[in-house]
Amino acid sequence: MTKKLFYFLVILIVPLILYLLSLETIIPMPPDDSHAGLTREAECFECHGEGKEYARKKEHPPKDQCLKCHSPAKT
Numbered sequence: 001m002t003k004k005l006f007y008f009l010v011i012l013i014v015p016l017i018l019y020l021l022s023l024e025t026i027i028p029m030p031p032d033d034s035h036a037g038l039t040r041e042a043e044c045f046e047c048h049g050e051g052k053e054y055a056r057k058k059e060h061p062p063k064d065q066c067l068k069c070h071s072p073a074k075t
């Protein structure tokens, strides 16, 4: 009986964790001239690359497919 209860709890907890992860808010690109019409990730690095003027913070997630997370600016 306790074993069944345990599995039941696991089945409830997994979607809950996935849901909480999906709540992380990601800031969109600001709708300014720097970002208008950008579609290639390579262009982002010209300003946000390491050592550049607007380099991302050290805590930034280590992924480089910018557009998967940062939605393009709405105009």
Ligand code: HEC
Pocket: 027, 028, 029, 030, 034, 035, 038, 039, 040, 041, 043, 044, 045, 046, 047, 048, 054, 066, 067, 070
């Ligand atoms: C011409 C230079 C330039 C390019 C190219 C550029 N950015 Fe930016 N970006 C900026 C500047 C300047 C800011 C404002 C920085 C600040 O206020 O700290 C900014 C801000 C941002 C912000 C918001 C930061 C915040 O704190 O609100 C995001 C997200 C962002 N850029 C993503 C991108 C992505 C993704 C790309 C590529 C598609 C990109 N940028 C290309 C110059 C650029």
Ligand code: HEC
Pocket: 024, 025, 026, 027, 041, 044, 045, 048, 054, 055, 056, 057, 058, 059, 060, 061, 063, 064, 065, 066, 067, 068, 069, 070
């Ligand atoms: C896995 C998702 C993800 C990807 C991919 C991603 N970002 Fe971010 N980015 C975030 C999150 C989350 C934050 C907010 C971090 C925080 O709160 O400090 C952020 C914040 C930023 C900021 C503002 C804060 C800072 O760290 O300076 C800029 C600028 C930025 N991202 C640019 C980029 C660029 C350029 C790329 C592609 C090279 C990129 N991001 C790819 C999730 C992502």
